[in-house]
Amino acid sequence: MGRKPSPAAAAAVDDEDLAATMPADLLTAADCGGVHGHALFFDALVQLIPPRFYLPSGDEDRPWYQGLSKAAKAAMKAQSRANVKAARRARLDPSAPPASTLELLKKSVADQAAEEEDDDDEENSREESTEAGDEASSEDEDDDEIEEEDEDGDEKDEMPIAPAAVVSEDRSVTYEELQERLRRRIAELRGNRCTRPEFLNKPKKEKGKKAKGKNEKRGKGEGKKRKREDGTEDAEGKDGKKAKKAEEKPDIMYANVVVDPKEARRRKKRRIKNKKKELERAKRMQEAKQDPEKANKIAWDTARRRAAGEKVHDDPKLIKERLKKEEKRQQKHAAQWKERQKTVDKQRKEKQKKRTENIRERAHQKKMRKIEKREKKLMRPGFEGRKDGYVNE
Amino acid sequence: MRHPRSGPGKKRGRGPRIPATTLRKQKAALANVDQITGAKIPKSFVFSRGKLPSTLRHLQQDLRKVMLPYTALNLKEKKRNNLKDFINVAGPLGVTHFLILSNPKSLPHLRFAKSPQGPTFTFQIEEYALAADIANSQKRPRCPPGIFKNSPLVVLSGFSGLGNPFESLVEYFQHMVPAVDPSTVQLAACQRILLLKYDKDKEVIDFRHYSIKLQPVGVSRKIRKLVQNNQVPDLRDFKDVSDYVTKRAGYGSESEADDEAATVSLPSDVDKLNQASRKSAVRLQEIGPRMTMRLVKVEAGLCSGDVLYPWPVAKGAVGKKGKVTEEEIEGQEETEDGSEDEMEE
Numbered sequence: 001m002g003r004k005p006s007p008a009a010a011a012a013v014d015d016e017d018l019a020a021t022m023p024a025d026l027l028t029a030a031d032c033g034g035v036h037g038h039a040l041f042f043d044a045l046v047q048l049i050p051p052r053f054y055l056p057s058g059d060e061d062r063p064w065y066q067g068l069s070k071a072a073k074a075a076m077k078a079q080s081r082a083n084v085k086a087a088r089r090a091r092l093d094p095s096a097p098p099a100s101t102l103e104l105l106k107k108s109v110a111d112q113a114a115e116e117e118d119d120d121d122e123e124n125s126r127e128e129s130t131e132a133g134d135e136a137s138s139e140d141e142d143d144d145e146i147e148e149e150d151e152d153g154d155e156k157d158e159m160p161i162a163p164a165a166v167v168s169e170d171r172s173v174t175y176e177e178l179q180e181r182l183r184r185r186i187a188e189l190r191g192n193r194c195t196r197p198e199f200l201n202k203p204k205k206e207k208g209k210k211a212k213g214k215n216e217k218r219g220k221g222e223g224k225k226r227k228r229e230d231g232t233e234d235a236e237g238k239d240g241k242k243a244k245k246a247e248e249k250p251d252i253m254y255a256n257v258v259v260d261p262k263e264a265r266r267r268k269k270r271r272i273k274n275k276k277k278e279l280e281r282a283k284r285m286q287e288a289k290q291d292p293e294k295a296n297k298i299a300w301d302t303a304r305r306r307a308a309g310e311k312v313h314d315d316p317k318l319i320k321e322r323l324k325k326e327e328k329r330q331q332k333h334a335a336q337w338k339e340r341q342k343t344v345d346k347q348r349k350e351k352q353k354k355r356t357e358n359i360r361e362r363a364h365q366k367k368m369r370k371i372e373k374r375e376k377k378l379m380r381p382g383f384e385g386r387k388d389g390y391v392n393e
Numbered sequence: 394m395r396h397p398r399s400g401p402g403k404k405r406g407r408g409p410r411i412p413a414t415t416l417r418k419q420k421a422a423l424a425n426v427d428q429i430t431g432a433k434i435p436k437s438f439v440f441s442r443g444k445l446p447s448t449l450r451h452l453q454q455d456l457r458k459v460m461l462p463y464t465a466l467n468l469k470e471k472k473r474n475n476l477k478d479f480i481n482v483a484g485p486l487g488v489t490h491f492l493i494l495s496n497p498k499s500l501p502h503l504r505f506a507k508s509p510q511g512p513t514f515t516f517q518i519e520e521y522a523l524a525a526d527i528a529n530s531q532k533r534p535r536c537p538p539g540i541f542k543n544s545p546l547v548v549l550s551g552f553s554g555l556g557n558p559f560e561s562l563v564e565y566f567q568h569m570v571p572a573v574d575p576s577t578v579q580l581a582a583c584q585r586i587l588l589l590k591y592d593k594d595k596e597v598i599d600f601r602h603y604s605i606k607l608q609p610v611g612v613s614r615k616i617r618k619l620v621q622n623n624q625v626p627d628l629r630d631f632k633d634v635s636d637y638v639t640k641r642a643g644y645g646s647e648s649e650a651d652d653e654a655a656t657v658s659l660p661s662d663v664d665k666l667n668q669a670s671r672k673s674a675v676r677l678q679e680i681g682p683r684m685t686m687r688l689v690k691v692e693a694g695l696c697s698g699d700v701l702y703p704w705p706v707a708k709g710a711v712g713k714k715g716k717v718t719e720e721e722i723e724g725q726e727e728t729e730d731g732s733e734d735e736m737e738e
Contacts, residue, residue: 253549253563299701300557303512303693307565308488309435315510 043102055108176241275323282316434571436463438479440470448523452501453494455524455682459587459602460492461541463571466545467544467652476696483508490569491695503686505565506695513696514562516686519597524681535678537584540604544570545585552591558691558702559591580607580663586677598688602681607663610656613638 032040046054065076091101097103289295302312313319404623439457441449457466479491489511493504501521506513528534547570552563566589588601609617615638619626633635656672663673691702 253552253567254547296701299699300561300691303691303701304561304564306507306511307561307568309433309507311509319432 046105047100048101049101051099051104054101055104115158200363278313279316279319279323282314282319285314286316409658412456415629419611429603433487433489435490435569437492438468438483438488439464439494440468440479441474441494443495443497445494449494449496449501451523451525452521452682452684456492456494458524458541459545460569460679461544462546480508480695493696501593502689503684504696505569507565508695511695512561512565512701513690513692513694514558514565514688514702515690515692517689518684518686520685522683524602527679527681527683534673534680535606536680537604539549540584540680543582543584545587546570546573546583547587547589547604550588550590551593552589553589558688561691562688580661584647585680596687598686600682600684600686601679602683603677604680606676606678607659607673608676609668610674 028040031037063076065073068076273376285298289298302314305312401633405533437460439453439460441453445453457464457468470726483489483491489508491504491506491508495502495504501518502515503518504513504515528536547566549563549566552559570587584605586603586605588599588603590599590601591597615626626637628637656670657672659668662668688702690700693699693701
C-alpha cells in the first residue's frame with residue numbers, strides 16, 4: 001500500500017505488459033525518442049480508434065429523428081442504409097483513398113484550412129465588387145488584402161454568412177435546372193414520346209425471330225411504344241395497328257392494357273340505366289342488320305368488342321326479358337309492401353279494439369261494483385233485496 | 394332530463410349502417426377486380442368436349458398450366474355436362490374465357506370463346522408438342538417454383554395490318570390475361586411469356602410458352618454462382634480470394650454472345666443478382682406446350698350464332714350456322730376485308 005515501486009522498474013514492468021498487447025507500430029513509435037516519438041505514439045493510438053468515435057460528425061445539422069414526418073424518416077433510413085453499403089464497399093476497395101482515422105483527421109484539417117482560405121478569397125472578391133465596383137487589379141488586391149486583414153476581426157462574424165449566401169446562389173441555379181428537366185420529362189411521358197437517347201440512336205436492326213421475344217422485355221422495362229390516345233394520361237398501352245402503320249418492322253403487340261378506371265366503368269357498364277333506350281337502340285341495330293353490307297361490319301364490330309370484354313347489348317329479346325324481370329320485381333316488392341302495410345294496420349286496429357274493450361269493461365265493472373255495494377246493504381235476513389212495491393199490494 | 398338519442402341499446406355509430414348482404418357483395422366484387430389496374434380479372438376454364446386420346450388430355454393439362462393462376466387446375470367435368478352447365482357456373486364465378494379442346498374426326502380442334510355471349514374462334518391444331526416432350530428435349534429444363542403464381546405476359550407478333558378476324562382475335566388474346574401496368578408492375582412477377590406469332594405465308598399461328606430469366610451482364614460466372622448459392626466456395630487450392638475470382642480470365646459468361654439489344658437496364662431490383670439500373674440479359678427458355686394452329690371458324694356466339702369467318706360464298710350476307718369448312722376461302726375473304734376496311738375508315 002505505502003510502497004511505491006520505483007518508476008524505472010514500474011516502467012519496465014509496464015513496458016513488458018504493454019509490449020505483449022500493443023501492436024508493432026506503437027512499439028516502434030515508443031522506441032523513437034523525443035517529441036517525434038510521442039507524436040508517432042499518439043498517431044498510432046488514434047489509428048486504433050474507429051473514426052466514428054473520434055472525429056466530430058456533423059451532429060449539428062442532423063435533424064431530430066423523432067420529429068420528422070414519415071416520409072422523411074423513411075428517406076433517412078434509406079440514406080443510412082445506402083451509407084452503410086457505400087462504406088462497406090469503400091472499406092474493401094483497394095483503389096479508394098484510405099479511410100483510417102488518421103487520414104480522415106488529416107483530411108478534415110486540410111479541408112478546414114482550404115475553406116478558410118477560400119472564404120477569405122471570396123470575402124475579398126465580394127468586398128471588392130461591392131466597394132470598388134472594378135475588377136480586381138493587383139494594386140487593389142494589395143490594398144484590400146491589407147484592409148481585409150484589418151477588418152478580419154470585424155468581419156469574422158459576417159464570414160460564415162457570406163460564403164453561405166454565395167454557395168446557395170449556385171445551388172439554386174442548378175436546382176431550378178433540375179426542376180425544369182423534371183417537368184420536361186413528365187411532359188414527355190404524358191405525351192408518350194420516346195426521347196431517351198439510348199433508344200433514339202439505336203438503329204432499327206433487322207433481327208431474327210429470337211430477338212423479338214427479348215425486345216418485349218425491353219419495351220416493358222422502359223415503357224415506350226405507347227399508342228397516343230386522347231391525350232389522357234393513362235393512355236391505353238396497347239400497340240394498336242394504327243400506331244404501327246407508319247413504324248418499325250417488328251410489329252409486336254403486347255397485352256399491356258392499362259385502363260383508366262373511369263373509362264372502363266363507362267365502357268363496360270353492367271346495368272343499363274335506361275333500359276328502354278337500350279331497347280330502342282337494339283331494335284334499330286336489328287333493323288340495320290337486315291341491310292347486308294352493314295350487317296357484316298356490325299357483326300365484326302360487336303365480336304371485337306365482346307372479345308375485348310365489353311358487354312354489347314344487341315339482342316332486343318334479352319333486353320325485353322330484362323325489362324320484364326325488372327317490372328315483375330318491382331311489382332313483387334310493391335305487393336310485399338302492401339302486405340306489410342296491411343298487417344301493420346290490422347295489428348294496430350286489433351290493439352286499439354282490445355284497449356277500448358278493456359276500458360269499457362273496466363268502467364262497466366266499476367258500475368257493477370257500486371251496485372253490488374248498494375244492494376249488499378239491503379241483504380238483511382228475511383228480505384231479498386230491494387222491495388218491489390208495498391207489501392200489501 | 395333524458396337525452397333523446399341515448400338509450401340502452403345504442404351502438405357506437407359508424408355512419409349509416411350497411412346491410413350485411415351489401416357488404417358481402419362488395420367483398421366478392423373486390424375479389425374479382427385487379428387491385429392495381431382496377432379492371433376485372435379475366436378467368437378461364439379449360440375443358441374438353443367428347444372423347445380425347447391421352448396425349449390430348451396431357452395437352453389440356455398443359456394448357457391449364459399456361460393459364461394459371463386464373464384458371465381451375467383440377468376442373469372435373471362429367472360426360473353429362475353440357476356447355477350450358479359451364480356457362481351457368483361461369484357467371485357467378487367470374488369466369489370469362491373458355492378454352493375447349495375437341496377431337497372431331499380425329500383432328501384436334503381448340504376453341505377460344507368468351508363466356509356469356511362472346512365470339513368463338515375455332516382453330517385446328519396442326520401440330521403440337523407437350524410440355525413433357527419439350528422438357529425431355531432440353532439439356533437443362535428449367536421450372537423454378539412460383540413460376541405459375543403470376544399470369545403470363547402475352548406477346549403477339551405478325552398480326553398487324555390484317556383484316557377482320559384477326560383484329561378481334563388480337564383483342565381476345567390481349568384480354569385473356571389480366572392487365573399489366575408497366576409503370577407499377579413488379580418485375581419479379583413477370584416470369585412467363587406467351588408468344589403468339591402469325592405466319593403470313595402459311596397462315597398459321599405459332600403458340601409458344603417461355604419462362605423468363607434475367608442474368609446480370611458483366612459478372613463472371615463464379616461471382617454469379619457465389620451470390621446465387623450463397624455458400625462459401627472451396628478455397629483450399631487458392632492463396633488469395635483474387636485468385637479464385639480471376640482464375641478463369643474471362644469476364645462475363647462464356648455464352649454471352651448476346652447483342653446489345655438483348656440486355657435491358659432494370660428500373661428496379663428484381664432479386665439479389667439483378668439490381669436496379671444494372672444491365673441484365675433476358676433469357677427465354679421454353680416450357681409448356683408448343684402448338685401450330687390454323688383459324689378455321691369464327692362464330693358470333695358461344696359455339697352458336699352466326700358464322701362470321703369462313704365467309705359463306707353463295708350467301709352474300711352473314712351466314713346462318715354454316716357447316717364447318719376445313720379450308721378457308723382466302724381470296725374472297727381478303728377482298729371482302731379490303732372493302733370492309735375502307736368502310737370502317
